[in-house]
Amino acid sequence: MGSIIRAEWARSIRTWRWWLAVATALLLLLFTAVQYAQPWYHDPTPRAVNFFSVTVEAFGAWLTALWPVLVPVVAALPAGDSLAVDRQRGLDALLITRVGWGRYLWGKLVGAVLMGGLAIAVAVGVAEGLFLLLFPRALPKFLGWVVNPALPYREKISGFFADIYATQFHVHLFWGAPGVYVVLVVAGALASALALAALATTSAVWVRRPLLTLAVPVILFLVGDVVTLALGNRYLVPSVYAGAYLSWHPFIGPWTVLGLYWAVPLAASAAIMGWIMRWHREWPRSVH
Amino acid sequence: MTTEAPRIILQGVHKRYQGRDVVHGIDLTVAPGEVVGLIGPNGCGKTTLLRIVAGLVQPTAGTVTVGGRQLADLPGGVPEGLGVLFDPPGLLPHLSGFANLSMLASIRRVMTDTEVRAWMQRVRLNPDDKKRVGAYSQGMVQRLGIAQALMEAPDVLLLDEPTNALDPDGVELVASLIGEAQSRGAAILVASHYLEEVSRVCTRVLKIAEGRLIGAAREDLVRTPAPELP
Numbered sequence: 001m002g003s004i005i006r007a008e009w010a011r012s013i014r015t016w017r018w019w020l021a022v023a024t025a026l027l028l029l030l031f032t033a034v035q036y037a038q039p040w041y042h043d044p045t046p047r048a049v050n051f052f053s054v055t056v057e058a059f060g061a062w063l064t065a066l067w068p069v070l071v072p073v074v075a076a077l078p079a080g081d082s083l084a085v086d087r088q089r090g091l092d093a094l095l096i097t098r099v100g101w102g103r104y105l106w107g108k109l110v111g112a113v114l115m116g117g118l119a120i121a122v123a124v125g126v127a128e129g130l131f132l133l134l135f136p137r138a139l140p141k142f143l144g145w146v147v148n149p150a151l152p153y154r155e156k157i158s159g160f161f162a163d164i165y166a167t168q169f170h171v172h173l174f175w176g177a178p179g180v181y182v183v184l185v186v187a188g189a190l191a192s193a194l195a196l197a198a199l200a201t202t203s204a205v206w207v208r209r210p211l212l213t214l215a216v217p218v219i220l221f222l223v224g225d226v227v228t229l230a231l232g233n234r235y236l237v238p239s240v241y242a243g244a245y246l247s248w249h250p251f252i253g254p255w256t257v258l259g260l261y262w263a264v265p266l267a268a269s270a271a272i273m274g275w276i277m278r279w280h281r282e283w284p285r286s287v288h
Numbered sequence: 289m290t291t292e293a294p295r296i297i298l299q300g301v302h303k304r305y306q307g308r309d310v311v312h313g314i315d316l317t318v319a320p321g322e323v324v325g326l327i328g329p330n331g332c333g334k335t336t337l338l339r340i341v342a343g344l345v346q347p348t349a350g351t352v353t354v355g356g357r358q359l360a361d362l363p364g365g366v367p368e369g370l371g372v373l374f375d376p377p378g379l380l381p382h383l384s385g386f387a388n389l390s391m392l393a394s395i396r397r398v399m400t401d402t403e404v405r406a407w408m409q410r411v412r413l414n415p416d417d418k419k420r421v422g423a424y425s426q427g428m429v430q431r432l433g434i435a436q437a438l439m440e441a442p443d444v445l446l447l448d449e450p451t452n453a454l455d456p457d458g459v460e461l462v463a464s465l466i467g468e469a470q471s472r473g474a475a476i477l478v479a480s481h482y483l484e485e486v487s488r489v490c491t492r493v494l495k496i497a498e499g500r501l502i503g504a505a506r507e508d509l510v511r512t513p514a515p516e517l518p
Contacts (some may be wrong), residue, residue, distance in 0.1 A: 003395040010391055014382040058388015090378035094436065097342050097372050098395045281365040282345045
């Protein structure tokens with residue numbers, strides 16, 4: 001399995017699709033942070049001054065509505081790319097005949113999810129660096145926007161990934177337990193991203209074109225949002241809030257979140273893997 | 289050719305797919321040191337048969353035994369000590385030729401980098417060439433594919449259209465490499481459209497049509513166009 005993960009590493013970071021995932025995540029983080037940083041929208045928040053926490057805590061910013069579409073894209077792009085490109089190029093045959101079906105499939109799943117996670121981590125790291133570099137400085141206006149409203153933060157910047165348990169007014173308002181809130185939100189976002197990455201990887205079994213593999217998790221995610229809205233939530237439900245819903249809606253929340261964002265993709269991935277391994281040991285439609 | 293037990297045994301192998309019989313009740317044995325050619329037109333089941341032997345496609349009925357073990361009993365579902373070449377050859381376009389072979393060699397760990405370099409030179413490619421495989425000609429990609437299939441001295445070799453896109457020198461090279469594998473006792477199955485190329489390296493040539501083996505191929509049964517030049 002290790003050799004397949006190494007092969008995944010050698011392949012992924014050299015594909016433009018992996019870097020597109022990084023760029024997508026980076027854009028998402030920048031949009032959200034700039035929106036959040038507008039002083040007329042939110043008061044500067046004491047101690048919440050690293051990029052990661054700013055983004056995670058950008059509660060209510062309308063641009064976070066991009067999360068439902070972009071998070072699955074970020075997670076699924078490198079993951080779906082993995083199997084689909086192997087199949088397209090015939091690399092799957094060379095690897096399977098060297099390691100067997102089981103180690104290939106598990107190695108691919110783990111490797112693809114790791115590379116999807118790495119894309120998000122690289123984007124967060126770059127965004128954090130940009131934040132530390134740019135936000136304390138006075139910058140010219142861009143399209144009429146003040147892009148450096150974070151000047152009040154200058155004295156409060158506490159460094160890389162500082163204090164994600166920062167006190168938040170809305171956190172106290174709703175839950176009074178900021179640490180648990182942030183952990184739940186981060187865990188929710190990661191869990192749904194990884195679940196979607198797994199689903200994209202396994203759905204690539206049927207699709208030899210990497211970009212088409214995106215359709216499955218994106219559709220699932222959008223369906224999840226529509227269902228959540230229909231069930232009475234007042235916000236469009238992105239993955240970043242997934243953890244929060246666990247405590248918000250005692251009944252609907254857990255079912256919606258677990259069912260649509262985590263359990264369904266993971267169960268679907270496991271079913272696909274099990275189906276291949278136990279009953280078929282071959283790709284569907286692989287006549288040639 | 290040796291008198292050892294067959295290394296590949298197919299018994300009543302059948303593959304039905306979407307209501308169509310792609311491979312139809314094939315019985316075939318390949319002994320160590322034997323080179324069996326499968327010849328037939330596109331879509332006749334040659335590639336599917338090779339993929340069944342490789343464990344990449346599960347037969348609907350029948351048994352496949354490779355190296356004395358039935359594929360269905362193997363935990364990974366594929367035989368050990370297998371070298372394969374399919375179309376496309378499965379190489380990563382953004383890595384150099386050496387990096388591709390090195391990555392594949394690192395899985396079984398039976399070869400050193402020096403041996404990988406030697407194999408590149410054997411197929412007339414420069415191991416120090418930093419050019420990405422995506423910038424290779426089709427003939428170069430094919431030679432690299434041949435190298436990855438043969439470099440780990442497999443006991444069973446499955447080659448699907450090994451002379452695709454090769455010039456006459458490349459065809460000669462493939463013939464000599466197949467002969468070398470044969471002389472060290474590998475059991476070899478070669479599928480091709482071209483009877484001329486296959487017959488000169490094979491100990492037996494069988495014709496396959498609509499998924500059925502119909503016996504030894506005859507020149508007059510198969511159209512043999514000239515090999516494509518790159």
